[in-house]
Amino acid sequence: MKITEVKTYSTSYPVKEPFSNGMRTTRERAFGIVEIITDAGISGWGEGASLPARRAIDNNVVGKNPFDYELIWSALNYAGVDGAGIAAIDIALWDIMGKALKQPLYALLGGAVRQNVQAYATGLFRRNVPDHTVALVNEAKSYADAGFKAMKMKVGFGPDYDIKNVAAVRRAIGDDILFAVDANCAYDCGSAIAVGKEMAKSNLLWFEEPIAPDDVEGYLEVKRALNIRISGAEQLRNRWAFRRMIQERAMDIIQPDVCVCGGITEYRKIHAMASANHVRVIPHMFGTAIRLAASMHLLATLPDQPRAHEPFPTLLEYDMSENALRTELALNPIVHKHGVVAVPQGPGLGIDINREVLQKYTVG
Numbered sequence: 001m002k003i004t005e006v007k008t009y010s011t012s013y014p015v016k017e018p019f020s021n022g023m024r025t026t027r028e029r030a031f032g033i034v035e036i037i038t039d040a041g042i043s044g045w046g047e048g049a050s051l052p053a054r055r056a057i058d059n060n061v062v063g064k065n066p067f068d069y070e071l072i073w074s075a076l077n078y079a080g081v082d083g084a085g086i087a088a089i090d091i092a093l094w095d096i097m098g099k100a101l102k103q104p105l106y107a108l109l110g111g112a113v114r115q116n117v118q119a120y121a122t123g124l125f126r127r128n129v130p131d132h133t134v135a136l137v138n139e140a141k142s143y144a145d146a147g148f149k150a151m152k153m154k155v156g157f158g159p160d161y162d163i164k165n166v167a168a169v170r171r172a173i174g175d176d177i178l179f180a181v182d183a184n185c186a187y188d189c190g191s192a193i194a195v196g197k198e199m200a201k202s203n204l205l206w207f208e209e210p211i212a213p214d215d216v217e218g219y220l221e222v223k224r225a226l227n228i229r230i231s232g233a234e235q236l237r238n239r240w241a242f243r244r245m246i247q248e249r250a251m252d253i254i255q256p257d258v259c260v261c262g263g264i265t266e267y268r269k270i271h272a273m274a275s276a277n278h279v280r281v282i283p284h285m286f287g288t289a290i291r292l293a294a295s296m297h298l299l300a301t302l303p304d305q306p307r308a309h310e311p312f313p314t315l316l317e318y319d320m321s322e323n324a325l326r327t328e329l330a331l332n333p334i335v336h337k338h339g340v341v342a343v344p345q346g347p348g349l350g351i352d353i354n355r356e357v358l359q360k361y362t363v364g
């Protein structure tokens, strides 16, 4: 089989009601999507946080055999394409391989540990509303009512906002729901520790990205000072970026994003490194239906960490924010039922792309 063509789509979904995390306000959702076409009549879809340059694609992907995914990964990396760009190509190659073998992607990755994945609702952003606490409490209750047993709230807006609202949401949802917070790197070490000590009283599942993404020493400081799991690394772009973070065990949980960290191929290497160092892996997911599908196949295959009668949940990040490229791009969308998501069963990624929706949100 030979790759005959690679189409790239720069997509953007304009958000109707902008929302904020500790770092920025989101007004659009932008993603790179690729479609790889082969001479066997099979094509595959991939997504990346960015797209590789056309020259890198023409020189290193077109004309190659999709089963040579390691060779293609290395060639793109050598050509200077970062993990986010390589991811778009790599995920499409795995989609093609699954379709060629008529197997779901998880089967190519060694088999599913689980066919259903517990999801946590990601939402609870800061919005332009008169009373943040009331809005957050209502939103959190709506997720609990929808059946979610876990959710995540955005913090990083300063001690007053964070401490007050985390406590209010915890009171509203009760003690039985897993509750994580995410500062999106908005704090320095000292502030993260001070705010973290107060928020920890609300029995948190983890404190995500308290500080800058690559600050290994800083994460060690924060982790040692706080009696709460520290997570992060959604922005790290390949195994070398993860190496020290994992070896120093600077985080309790790493959260590689398959569309940032170099795709499925690189994800497995990062996971192997984390497993050897007893660091948990919980994927980051904030993208289109393609990223959601790829993340589901990875989640199907990640072993319990550690193996136990009541293992720590290997959770899907289920993005509740507004994004038609997640909810409408697949003709067979991946949805939760009472906070649980079934692993896609079709060949490859197991999703069919709605070309009308793709065209509607393609900007280049």
Ligand SMILES: [Mg+2]
Residues within 6 Å of the ligand: 182, 184, 208, 209, 234
């Ligand atoms: Mg995050």
